[in-house]
Amino acid sequence: MNLILLGAPGAGKGTQAEMLTQKLSIPAISTGNMLREAIANGTALGKEVKQYMDGGLLVPDDLILSIVAERVKQPDCTNGFILDGVPRTLAQAEALDAKGVRVDHVVSIEIDDAVIEGRMTGRRVCAKCSASYHITANPPATEGTCDQCGGELVIRKDDAPETVRKRLQVYHESTEVLKDYYAKAGKLRIIEGNQSIEGANRDILVAIGAEV
Numbered sequence: 001m002n003l004i005l006l007g008a009p010g011a012g013k014g015t016q017a018e019m020l021t022q023k024l025s026i027p028a029i030s031t032g033n034m035l036r037e038a039i040a041n042g043t044a045l046g047k048e049v050k051q052y053m054d055g056g057l058l059v060p061d062d063l064i065l066s067i068v069a070e071r072v073k074q075p076d077c078t079n080g081f082i083l084d085g086v087p088r089t090l091a092q093a094e095a096l097d098a099k100g101v102r103v104d105h106v107v108s109i110e111i112d113d114a115v116i117e118g119r120m121t122g123r124r125v126c127a128k129c130s131a132s133y134h135i136t137a138n139p140p141a142t143e144g145t146c147d148q149c150g151g152e153l154v155i156r157k158d159d160a161p162e163t164v165r166k167r168l169q170v171y172h173e174s175t176e177v178l179k180d181y182y183a184k185a186g187k188l189r190i191i192e193g194n195q196s197i198e199g200a201n202r203d204i205l206v207a208i209g210a211e212v
Contacts, residue, residue, distance in 0.1 A: 001026065001080040001208065002072075002102055004087070006178065007109035008171045009164070010116040011193050012200065016109065017084045019201045024210060027076050031064060031085035038067050045070060061092055069099040080104075090177045105208045106182040109200065111193035113168050120164045124153035 001024060007013045017028035035053070038046035045067050052059045064086065072081050083103075087093040096103070122135045124144075128151030133140050140147050157163060182188040189207035193200055205212045 001210070002104045003080070003082045003208065004103055004106045004182075005082060005084045005109070006106060006175060007193065008111065008113070008116055008175075009167045010120045011109040011111050012197065013084050013109060015197055016107075016201060016204060017082050019197075020082055020204065023201075023205065024080065024082075026080040026082060028082040028084055029068070029071055029077075031068075034067055034071050035059065035064070037071075043070070061089075061095060065092060065095045065099060065101075068096065069101055072101055087178065089174050090181055093178055093181055103182075103187060105189055106179075106187045107189045107191055107204055107207065108179055109191050109193040113165075115194050116168065117161065117164050120159045121155075121161050123156070123159045125156055126151040127154050128152075 003020070003026075005013045005017055014030075017030075020026075021028045035046075035049050039050045039053075040046070045063065048063060049059050049067070052063070068083070068086055071077070087096055119134070119137075122137070124133045124135060124140075125131070126133075126146035126149065129146060129149045131146050131148045132138075133146075133153060140153060144153050145151070146153055158167075179188055189204070191200055191203050191207060195203075202212055
């Protein structure tokens, strides 16, 4: 079963991908990990990617998608895979199709922007050991101080309110079109993300016709 996970930053795609990997015994493929793997393996595509990254440049769509197409041909993807982080745009989705990458289901985890903003802007990270907290969901014993090493808890730039709003805006602008594209192909599955992690995972398994 070949899956794509869609969802705004903070929607829980990474967590769901991990759970689905265990339940379905198929690998989750994230763009960042895939690029690092291609570089480490010293493939021709990996060397090309390294040139862009070493120069501080964005890796072009066609190159990323060529690596995706190469990655999903590996033996561990024989029974399926989960794509997380690609495609991000309509052009990428069309290019994946053109490269013969078959997709069975596209799961979109839907959460209100206000909820995501609360999740992300409430995150705090230890400046010393990088332990992660949340001011309401997982607060430290002492406000502003890491339980593990006593370091100062800080707000990452990515979690600042203005940054979160900008990321959400970019996500909606590029991804609403993607959802339409896959809905027309009969592959889109909408999942309510504002529930327990286990509840969302159960809903995903039901939506894709897998055993719960």
